[in-house]
Amino acid sequence: MLEVRGLHAAVNGVEVLRGVDLTVLPGETHAIMGPNGSGKSTLAYVLCGKPGYEVTAGSASFLGQDLLAMPVEERARAGLFLSFQAPGEIHGVRTDHFLRAGYNEVRKARGEAEANVLDFDRLLKTKAKMLDVTERQTKRFVNEGFSGGERKRNEILQMAVLEPKLAILDEVDSGLDVDAMRGVAEAVNTLRTPERALLLVTHYHRVLAYIVPDKVHVLVNGRFAAEGGKEFALEIEAKGYDWLAQRAG
Amino acid sequence: MTTTGKTAQEFAAQEYKYGWTTPVEQETAPPGLSEDVVRWIAARKDEPEWMLEWRLRAYRHFVKLLEEERSPTWAKVHHPPIDYQSIVYWTAPKAKAELESLDQVDKEILETFEKLGIPIEEQKRLAGVAVDAVFDSVSIATTAKETLAKHGVIFSSFSEAIQEHPELVRKHLGSVVPYTDNFYAALNSAVFSDGSFVYIPKGVRCPLELSTYFRINAAGSGQFERTLIIAEEASYVSYLEGCSAPMRDENQLHAAVVELIAQERAEIKYSTVQNWYPGDEDGKGGVYNFVTKRGACRGARAKISWTQVETGSAITWKYPSVLLQGDESVGEFYSVALAKARQQADTGTKMIHLGKNTTSTIISKGISAGHGSNTYRGLVQIMPNAAGAKNYTQCDSLLIGDASAAHTVPYLEVRNNSASIQHEASTSKVSDEQVFYCRQRGLSEENAQSLIINGFCKEVFKRLPMEFAVEADRLLQVNLEGAIG
Ligand SMILES: Nc1ncnc2c1ncn2[C@@H]1O[C@H](COP(=O)(O)OP(=O)(O)OP(=O)(O)O)[C@@H](O)[C@H]1O
Numbered sequence A: 001m002l003e004v005r006g007l008h009a010a011v012n013g014v015e016v017l018r019g020v021d022l023t024v025l026p027g028e029t030h031a032i033m034g035p036n037g038s039g040k041s042t043l044a045y046v047l048c049g050k051p052g053y054e055v056t057a058g059s060a061s062f063l064g065q066d067l068l069a070m071p072v073e074e075r076a077r078a079g080l081f082l083s084f085q086a087p088g089e090i091h092g093v094r095t096d097h098f099l100r101a102g103y104n105e106v107r108k109a110r111g112e113a114e115a116n117v118l119d120f121d122r123l124l125k126t127k128a129k130m131l132d133v134t135e136r137q138t139k140r141f142v143n144e145g146f147s148g149g150e151r152k153r154n155e156i157l158q159m160a161v162l163e164p165k166l167a168i169l170d171e172v173d174s175g176l177d178v179d180a181m182r183g184v185a186e187a188v189n190t191l192r193t194p195e196r197a198l199l200l201v202t203h204y205h206r207v208l209a210y211i212v213p214d215k216v217h218v219l220v221n222g223r224f225a226a227e228g229g230k231e232f233a234l235e236i237e238a239k240g241y242d243w244l245a246q247r248a249g
Numbered sequence B: 001m002t003t004t005g006k007t008a009q010e011f012a013a014q015e016y017k018y019g020w021t022t023p024v025e026q027e028t029a030p031p032g033l034s035e036d037v038v039r040w041i042a043a044r045k046d047e048p049e050w051m052l053e054w055r056l057r058a059y060r061h062f063v064k065l066l067e068e069e070r071s072p073t074w075a076k077v078h079h080p081p082i083d084y085q086s087i088v089y090w091t092a093p094k095a096k097a098e099l100e101s102l103d104q105v106d107k108e109i110l111e112t113f114e115k116l117g118i119p120i121e122e123q124k125r126l127a128g129v130a131v132d133a134v135f136d137s138v139s140i141a142t143t144a145k146e147t148l149a150k151h152g153v154i155f156s157s158f159s160e161a162i163q164e165h166p167e168l169v170r171k172h173l174g175s176v177v178p179y180t181d182n183f184y185a186a187l188n189s190a191v192f193s194d195g196s197f198v199y200i201p202k203g204v205r206c207p208l209e210l211s212t213y214f215r216i217n218a219a220g221s222g223q224f225e226r227t228l229i230i231a232e233e234a235s236y237v238s239y240l241e242g243c244s245a246p247m248r249d250e251n252q253l254h255a256a257v258v259e260l261i262a263q264e265r266a267e268i269k270y271s272t273v274q275n276w277y278p279g280d281e282d283g284k285g286g287v288y289n290f291v292t293k294r295g296a297c298r299g300a301r302a303k304i305s306w307t308q309v310e311t312g313s314a315i316t317w318k319y320p321s322v323l324l325q326g327d328e329s330v331g332e333f334y335s336v337a338l339a340k341a342r343q344q345a346d347t348g349t350k351m352i353h354l355g356k357n358t359t360s361t362i363i364s365k366g367i368s369a370g371h372g373s374n375t376y377r378g379l380v381q382i383m384p385n386a387a388g389a390k391n392y393t394q395c396d397s398l399l400i401g402d403a404s405a406a407h408t409v410p411y412l413e414v415r416n417n418s419a420s421i422q423h424e425a426s427t428s429k430v431s432d433e434q435v436f437y438c439r440q441r442g443l444s445e446e447n448a449q450s451l452i453i454n455g456f457c458k459e460v461f462k463r464l465p466m467e468f469a470v471e472a473d474r475l476l477q478v479n480l481e482g483a484i485g
């Protein structure tokens, strides 16, 4: 599904990713851990095509397409989704309207008819209910005045509606209390399917107790320094990253 | 319609979709401004003597202002001096006969309005809306008159009102905006052509939205319309105006006057979607939109609400205002103004608090793109008797690109210290983060920009009736095509 080879990327002229290799198969969940500033969000942004993130070497293919050659929206329409670490506010734009616009773009790209307002509202209602998001919240302006937890849940709601093939969840568990974290993790779990792949960026093992990964990668200084199975996360949380950083040099 | 190739200028301003001309035979006043022209207009409209005299007084006042070179210079707009002798002050399609019914209206003109999205013919009309269609200097048709008459509502062209309801016109004309008010008001008072007249009797809630569409068609002519709305005690009316003009290389002058009168507990909602031709990318051509709009809340708890979406015109000079005379009366001003390419907008409002516990709200959203210059100019005046007056002002500017400019000029004059005044202002850009977020959800870059700009305007758009909000948004987007990204 996703093949990343020797990916180098720079932000503002500073090289942040320094040779990332990653293979994700359909249905797999990969956890990406690593110290602050190691490049986890950068990797997510580069895969999604964020302007300002310049790929200097390497390749990435998504479902057989050259991912790096596609504009941001085409990647999204092809089934790539990013749950933002800190999603921003859009004043005056209702969450449901925002989502309907995206949803219809995705449908169009798949050759499906656009959903009318009624159909979409019905769909959103079902998904929101499933994820414990109130209807009132879907009518609020995008992320405006949302608490940290509400923002994360709102990201997952968007994922539920857009039904991506690969979802990158950037610290979907950060800033949440234990119960909220469990709630969001359970919500994510309901969205796991045998085809859908997940890339889960996190600092904590505890979320991986709910969303159990197939593989755990550790990004240090823009490069994967180590990887392991689901137990590896626990080991990392106990030992920290320094030993890996030293090993990576 | 001509089908010849497009001129370069038309290409440059392709986004202006209302720029065609309707080929009609026309009748015009002799070009230029003189007492004779004023008399010619009054005679052409068969006006009573008092009307002519009023015009002439206004004309003499204007001539004096012109001689003393007292055209307003304080606004942040620039244009070459206007030659008032080169303008044609009255133009109308040649009538085949006196218009008795729609059947006699030129097919081309009906089609023009239909193409503009304002179908006038019975079977095609928008539900719930009565329309007065003004083509150059004359009103072509006013729809739904019978329905309105049942409720005692008068909705007619201004010309007709002068004939049919002279006592009402005479009593109120110039009572809110006297011809001495300002330079352009004096000019308008001398040569005004047509416009709409609305009268809502006591206790009546007008059953339809009333709407006027102004179309400038003729070259070299100005449009000088006059609108008067009178809402008697405890009545309600919602009124909308829209406008457009062909693309032309020369500038065209539009100097209108609108007067609103709201008696005790009456409410007037006045909405404008202004889309005059803005000129091309280099600032060639376009309409000079110099307009005086003012409402008077005469009685207690009266309410006047201005909502404007100003997307067109080369220059907009316009300050819809409210005189809050009645105690507890309410004035509102909601505005979206766009200045792109070489457009210049200097617009805002005046809220004059005279009565006790009067309240005013000002929400101004200025969008500047390209080399556009957008100025909010507002005055909040709390007079000595206005104890407990309240004002809330919010001015937000959105900049697109690096060459556009936004200015905020709020004047505040408080002469009663029990007043409470709140002012908020912000300047922002469409952020790359927001655009990326939208695109990551599948929206194209253009749609992302649109969505964000629409959100910026939300507080204003939501004041407009549904169809007009959609239209306003569409106009804004169309006008911004090519200016963003
Ligand atoms: N827009 C930017 N301009 C300059 N430097 C940037 C920018 N974005 C990221 N960086 C730098 O790139 C490096 C990696 O940042 P990134 O956000 O990818 O880290 P992260 O692994 O996600 O960290 P965290 O765990 O704190 O979220 C950091 O040194 C950061 O300062």
Ligand SMILES: [Mg+2]
Pocket: A040, A041, A042, A085, A170
């Ligand atoms: Mg990060």
